[in-house]
Amino acid sequence: MAAEDLYFMHHGLMLPKETHCQESLAFAQDFLFEDNDAIAVTYPKSGTVWMQEILPLVLNEGDLTPILTIPNWDRVPWLEEKRLQEVVDQLPSPRGLVTHFPYQFMPPSFKTSSAKVIYVMRNPKDIIVSSYYFHQMATFLEDPGTLDEFIDKFLQGRVLFGKWTNHLKSWKRAELGDRILFITYEEMVQDLPSALRRISDFLGKNLSSEVIQKIADTCSFKSMQANVMSNFSLISKDYMDPDKSPFFRKGVAGDWKKHFTAEQVARISSTIYKELEGENFTLPWTLDGAADKGLSNKMSALEI
Ligand code: PPS
Secondary structure, three states: OOHHHHEEEEOOEEEEOOOOOHHHHHHHHHOOOOOOOEEEEEOOOOOHHHHHHHHHHHHOOOOOHHHHHOOHHHHOOEOOOOHHHHHHHHOOOOOEEEEOOOHHHOOHHHHHOOOEEEEEEOOHHHHHHHHHHHHHHEOOOOOOOOHHHHHHHHHHOOOOOOOHHHHHHHHHOOOOHHHEEEEEHHHHHHOHHHHHHHHHHHOOOOOOHHHHHHHHHHOOHHHHHHOOOOOOOOOOOOOEOOOOOOOOOOOOOOHHHHOOOHHHHHHHHHHHHHHHOOOOOOOOOOOOOOOOOOOOHHHHOOOO
16 A cells, blocks of 8 residues: 555654544543653654553562553553553553654643653664564555665655654653653663663662562563563454564564665664764764764673
């Protein structure tokens, strides 16, 4: 199907018709945030579904019931998607939500509340690869074309939720103080218990090491891949076809190395660095493939 049949534009943001509509966007604008809400913010393919597993486990101190009985999209719904209206009244307090919205699309009630935000960042080169395969398996998304074509679409922002750099800039500039925690997909891959400790401390949960370890085991790539409430096996193959590419595809940092040429890496890094020039933050990875001096010793060992 052509892009115009699958997508629509909402104030400059390209969204899939299957999961979003004007009514769901109006519902998101009117949504009333509560002070104890926790929302994970992600650019697509940065670890959203992972956070849909982590948030209820942390908020409920390791109780497995929500993740074993409620599909991820209803358990921790997307603020902007159609499903929110169906489940909003059943969400237990404190509520967990996710969103792909750039900051300026957040509703007024978010800005006046003290709801907490966990912004999960992922190396954009791995986002491109993950998204490229996702477009092949999800029939509600357009055919990505060749990887080289898809890289250009991504860099030009002709993809869902627009440019990655704009998304990141919007949340970095939001200045939410201690309401926001920035965490990387890569640190979650490298040391999930430590990442969970940061998340739980941020959410004011004083979890024991045993509970942290239990959550880490439950949220491992393998465990989530096997959880029918999280692995999208409840969805028809006509909609998401794992034979083309599984949703839980690889779950690693650095898969881009198996996909990109040196020219493609240079094109990606030069475009992104240019767009981030003058910003008052630095990225936790270097995008040109060199070792990153900005990472902690632990992180610099990471193959990203
Ligand atoms: S979406 O469609 O935007 O909601 O996708 P999203 O959930 O943001 O990102 C999907 C990628 O996250 C990986 N993933 C994980 N990696 C490691 N460990 C765990 N537990 C985990 N859960 C999800 C998933 O495999 C996708 O990445 P790729 O690189 O394609 O494997």
